[in-house]
Amino acid sequence: GAGVSQSPSNKVTEKGKDVELRCDPISGHTALYWYRQSLGQGLEFLIYFQGNSAPDKSGLPSDRFSAERTGGSVSTLTIQRTQQEDSAVYLCASSSGTSGGAVDTQYFGPGTRLTVL
Amino acid sequence: AQSVTQLGSHVSVSEGALVLLRCNYSSSVPPYLFWYVQYPNQGLQLLLKYTSAATLVKGINGFEAEFKKSETSFHLTKPSAHMSDAAEYFCAVRSTGNQFYFGTGTSLTVIP
Numbered sequence: 001g002a003g004v005s006q007s008p009s010n011k012v013t014e015k016g017k018d019v020e021l022r023c024d025p026i027s028g029h030t031a032l033y034w035y036r037q038s039l040g041q042g043l044e045f046l047i048y049f050q051g052n053s054a055p056d057k058s059g060l061p062s063d064r065f066s067a068e069r070t071g072g073s074v075s076t077l078t079i080q081r082t083q084q085e086d087s088a089v090y091l092c093a094s095s096s097g098t099s100g101g102a103v104d105t106q107y108f109g110p111g112t113r114l115t116v117l
Numbered sequence: 118a119q120s121v122t123q124l125g126s127h128v129s130v131s132e133g134a135l136v137l138l139r140c141n142y143s144s145s146v147p148p149y150l151f152w153y154v155q156y157p158n159q160g161l162q163l164l165l166k167y168t169s170a171a172t173l174v175k176g177i178n179g180f181e182a183e184f185k186k187s188e189t190s191f192h193l194t195k196p197s198a199h200m201s202d203a204a205e206y207f208c209a210v211r212s213t214g215n216q217f218y219f220g221t222g223t224s225l226t227v228i229p
Contacts, residue, residue, distance in 0.1 A: 004160075031215060042123075043161075043223035050215065074138065091160065097215070104215060108153075108161040 004109035006092050012115045015081055020114045021077040025094030032075050033095075033106060034067055038088040046090075049075065050097055082116045089113050106107070119144045119210045123220035131228045136180075136195040138223045140208030143189065149211040150191045152182055155222075156204045164206075167191060178202070203227045 003056040005024045013019050025032050045059040049069045060066070064082075069075040079086055093106040124139040139166040142148055150167040165176025172184045178201075182193045191208060 033217070035219075039138055043209075043219040045216060045218065048216055056216065093161075095215075104211070105151075105166065106161075106217060110160040 002093055004094050004107050005108040006090075006112050008112060009110065010113045012116075013020065014083060014117050016081055018078065018080045019082055019114065021076045021079075021090050021114070023077070023092030023094075023109060025073065025075070025092070026107055028096070029074075029094035029107075030072065030097030031095040031104065032069060033092040033093045034075070035093065036061075036075050036088045037111070039093055043091065046077070079114075082114075084116050087114055087116045119148065119212045119218050121150075121208045121210050121218060121220040123206075123208050123223050124158050125223055126221065127224045127226070129226040129228055130180050130198045132200055133197050135223065136193070136198045136202065138193040138206050138208075138225065140182075140191045140193065140220060142191060142208075142210045144210055150182075150184065151209040151211070151217070152176065152180070152191075152193050153207045153209060153219075154178075155207065161207065164193070197228045198225075200227050200229060 007022045030051045032049045034044040037043050047067045048056040052055045064080045067077045089111040091111045095104040095106045120143045122141045148186050152164040154164050155161045162179040165174045167174050167184045175181045180195045205222045205224050207222045209217050211217050
């Protein structure tokens with residue numbers, strides 16, 4: 001079936017504007033992750049959803065960042081009042097969410113490249 | 118807490134030479150370890166993963182990695198580099214809470 005998809009692929013916005021980034025995980029995957037990849041940096045964990053549990057928001061860098069996941073499927077990452085330092089590639093990944101010793105593998109989307117002018 | 122350290126942000130090898138990308142992990146529990154590859158303008162793809170079944174793990178495209186508990190390492194190797202191996206490589210560790218922690222990446226250049 002289809003892999004993880006993200007939209008838009010590129011987003012250019014002006015400083016101070018709000019943006020929404022969308023992630024469609026693989027069908028049936030209960031776990032969903034958002035990461036940020038800045039130029040020359042590794043992947044920075046932002047937020048993690050697992051089924052109906054409360055999301056792990058420990059990686060969100062500020063209260064301007066939020067994310068939701070509707071119906072346990074599609075997720076939207078929102079950045080309010082964007083700043084130039086928010087410019088990065090935002091990656092989404094999903095996994096089956098298995099536990100109890102089974103090793104979960106993440107499948108990544110192609111990312112959204114955000115540029116804040 | 119879990120973390121990974123990738124030594125060397127840039128590695129250059131000649132075509133046909135051995136590829137060695139280093140990864141050391143920090144984990145308070147037996148880790149699950151992963152290597153991902155990111156080709157230019159593409160998303161991350163799983164190369165291989167260590168799940169405690171065998172210390173030597175074989176992945177796609179001729180890559181393999183060996184888990185060494187005594188050295189807390191999970192280095193990635195390939196006997197003979199190919200031009201198509203040029204990419205960014207990321208090591209990652211999975212926590213008990215199913216979070217993943219990634220290294221800062223190693224950019225591999227293959228010289229013809």
